[in-house]
Amino acid sequence: MSMNRSLIVPTSNPTLEQALQDALQRRAAVSGGFGELELLALRLGKMQNTMRPHLHAPQLLVFAADHGIAVDGIAEPQTPPTSTVVRQLLEGSLPLPALARLQGLQFTVVDAGLADRLLPHDHLLMRKIAHGTRNARVGAAMSLDQTHAAIRAGMEIGDSLAGNAVACSALGVGSHESAALVLSRLSQIPVRDFLFNGASTRPERLAHLMVVAQGAQGRHLEVADPVEVLAAFGGFEIAMMVGVMLVAAGKRHLIVVDGIGACAALRVACSIAESVADYCLFSRSHAHRGLDQALALFQASAMLELGLDTLDGTGAALAWPLIRSATALLEHAGEEATA
Numbered sequence: 573m574s575m576n577r578s579l580i581v582p583t584s585n586p587t588l589e590q591a592l593q594d595a596l597q598r599r600a601a602v603s604g605g606f607g608e609l610e611l612l613a614l615r616l617g618k619m620q621n622t623m624r625p626h627l628h629a630p631q632l633l634v635f636a637a638d639h640g641i642a643v644d645g646i647a648e649p650q651t652p653p654t655s656t657v658v659r660q661l662l663e664g665s666l667p668l669p670a671l672a673r674l675q676g677l678q679f680t681v682v683d684a685g686l687a688d689r690l691l692p693h694d695h696l697l698m699r700k701i702a703h704g705t706r707n708a709r710v711g712a713a714m715s716l717d718q719t720h721a722a723i724r725a726g727m728e729i730g731d732s733l734a735g736n737a738v739a740c741s742a743l744g745v746g747s748h749e750s751a752a753l754v755l756s757r758l759s760q761i762p763v764r765d766f767l768f769n770g771a772s773t774r775p776e777r778l779a780h781l782m783v784v785a786q787g788a789q790g791r792h793l794e795v796a797d798p799v800e801v802l803a804a805f806g807g808f809e810i811a812m813m814v815g816v817m818l819v820a821a822g823k824r825h826l827i828v829v830d831g832i833g834a835c836a837a838l839r840v841a842c843s844i845a846e847s848v849a850d851y852c853l854f855s856r857s858h859a860h861r862g863l864d865q866a867l868a869l870f871q872a873s874a875m876l877e878l879g880l881d882t883l884d885g886t887g888a889a890l891a892w893p894l895i896r897s898a899t900a901l902l903e904h905a906g907e908e909a910t911a
Contacts, residue, residue, distance in 0.1 A: 579822040585621065588617065630739070632738075632741075632885055638807075644709060646784055653687075653745065655686055679695055684725075684808040699725045701722050736824075737827075738827055740829060741833070743883065749785065750806040750810065750836075752862060754836040757795070763786070767782070767862055828888045830854075831857060876894065
């Protein structure tokens with residue numbers, strides 16, 4: 573991991589930032605101000621270290637995996653198996669692939685650790701580490717070897733992607749709870765803050781989630797190293813996103829973080845190389861209060877607040893036109909500048 577730490581540089585560049593601000597002010601004097609879109613353009617220019625940021629061949633990756641902690645009955649009764657949702661995505665019977673296609677995003681589901689075997693598909697990347705993690709309440713969800721293997725797999729995926737922008741999201745029964753456990757331990761914030769969803773969370777369901785989560789926390793009470801925390805609580809999809817984010821930031825590529833699973837991955841990635849967060853924008857596909865807490869860890873807010881309640885990744889697809897529009901503000905803003 574030390575190599576990636578050395579390759580990921582902060583986006584801070586006062587000279588470039590001033591030049592970008594001047595260019596945006598000149599444009600505003602002619603066409604009016606664009607508010608937060610200008611701040612987005614500024615960030616994109618700093619990410620690419622240029623006055624004229626350009627995004628091409630954007631990728632939308634949904635990392636899917638199953639979690640052993642799900643055997644403790646943490647899912648709502650109507651929740652379909654992870655593999656069923658993945659098949660629906662691949663068949664195009666859910667909106668996300670169509671939205672991605674409409675916005676020019678290359679859509680891929682990554683099998684990071686599904687319990688079931690899936691048939692090959694053009695939009696399915698099979699990188700299964702194991703058929704689901706173990707139950708974190710009983711033992712480590714992943715071995716350290718599996719965790720490192722998943723991170724390496726993510727790095728290989730990131731290195732092979734076309735384009736210079738990637739959106740990361742997670743899918744899996746138990747993924748939210750595993751991400752909540754990782755974030756809670758690494759931030760020292762009560763896990764309840766990541767699990768509680770206001771009035772929509774039935775008291776008996778919250779009580780059961782807390783019993784399971786606290787049991788997992790107690791099992792791994794002394795674990796503090798970020799990668800070991802990830803191994804303790806899972807899961808494979810979070811670990812693979814860590815690898816993708818490290819590589820993307822090392823290439824100065826844009827990373828769109830969608831959902832609490834992706835936030836957990838970013839928190840681990842930042843423990844390896846703090847500057848990874850400089851290359852991230854945030855979207856959201858549902859209004860869960862735990863995601864509010866996760867975003868607050870990065871002093872971030874989602875680009876769009878549409879009241880969605882759907883699969884992670886949907887918010888990233890819908891936010892993509894905003895990102896493209898931000899680059900358009902700088903298309904003719906001045907000559908390219910570099911550090």
